[in-house]
Amino acid sequence: MNTNPTITAESVRPASPPFSLGFMDRDRGGKLRIKAKNPSERAMKILVAALLGITVLAFATFDYKGIDFGKALADTLSNLRVVFLEPRLSSDTLTNVLWQLFFTFCLGTLATFIGAILAFFFSLLCARNIANAVCVNVVKSLVAVARAVPTILWVLIFAVSAGLGSVAAVAGLSFHSFAYLTKAYAESIAV
């Protein structure tokens, strides 16, 4: 009879611990979880995976029309050099360029002014702590639609009804700044 039992893996490491460790959360592979379950982290993982998936899908489905990418890239670089590093007044005067820049600045100022004034009154109508719920929802939806239409389309729509010129430009631009500012103002009124 062998009084000295051979030391085996089983005898050193008992199958179950001698004392209870309580409930231990393990994942499917049997590893201990060291982080709490976090639904927002899970949502984030799904979202990031979805965005990457859509990107890969997009690149796979684009119609590249068999473009020579290397040549196009080289051409682009030389064009960029011409555009940004070799400015020349070949077809215009400096005064006219600066004047047009100033003109554009004035259009932007006018559009922002008008948009801001309109937005102030409309933001009162769609701030939850001032107006009633129906009014808020109606105005908010209208402004959301106005925001969703691209600026260029507003300008083109106004160009048809008001004719070409600064009126159409300012109206189209101010419509879009109005829509953005209304949302921003309403949010800062109803904090």
Next chain:
Amino acid sequence: MSTLKKTENIFIRKRKNDTLIFLVLIGIFAAASLVTGYNPADGIRSFPAAIQWIVTNLVPDHEAMERFPKILSELMETALLSTAVTVTAAIFAFFFSLPGSSITKVNGIAKRTVRIIAAFFRNVPDVVWAMVLMFSFGQNILTGFFALFFTTFGLLTRAFIETIDEVSADCIEALDSTGCPFLTKVFQGVLPSSLPGIVTWILYMIETNIRSSTLIGILTATGIGALFDLYYKRLDFSSASLVVLSIVVLVLGIETTSNQIRKVIL
């Protein structure tokens, strides 16, 4: 007595200030109107006229509905394009913004260089990028892709620099004290703690890029913009209106989805 006088003075001064600001604003408005030949009366009149025109002309009819499958496929392409642009630009912008943030910066010169480069890409309008790229890429989807890519890259770099600055200061300090290497610091500290901010920006840019791609599409004759341009120039306003409506539905859909997502992840 003297306190009362002081209070009055404050009110008078405040009123003077307000009047002055108001007059300056009116002055700027008048000057800008003069320069651009803008007539405020015409401007006000143009609003009801435009709304009336929208109500009478911008209504999809039967003929427009026949074009709906084509519009839908172009819309799909535009949505895919703007998502692909935003995600690609975001990946580049994240790595580019690391030396630009004051927390993960390498040195002051690199930080300033990154900010200047980002400002350059952001401030050259996407239309200009599209025009320049048109010469070499032609009427190709890649023209729109790169035009949107450059502006998105500039804007997101700036946004990510701010997100990283705000979010992860303590976390980086903790990781620094353990002697972490740079890349571990980025992937275990900076990225997880700034991911909600980054994703919010990405969702916002996808929405913006769909709108911008309309204008670029008009220039490069690709996507939904080209289709709108085609119908608009043919004076086929009912088909054009269907294009506008489908853009509106898409943008509103993305806006609603991203609001829901934001509620979950923040």
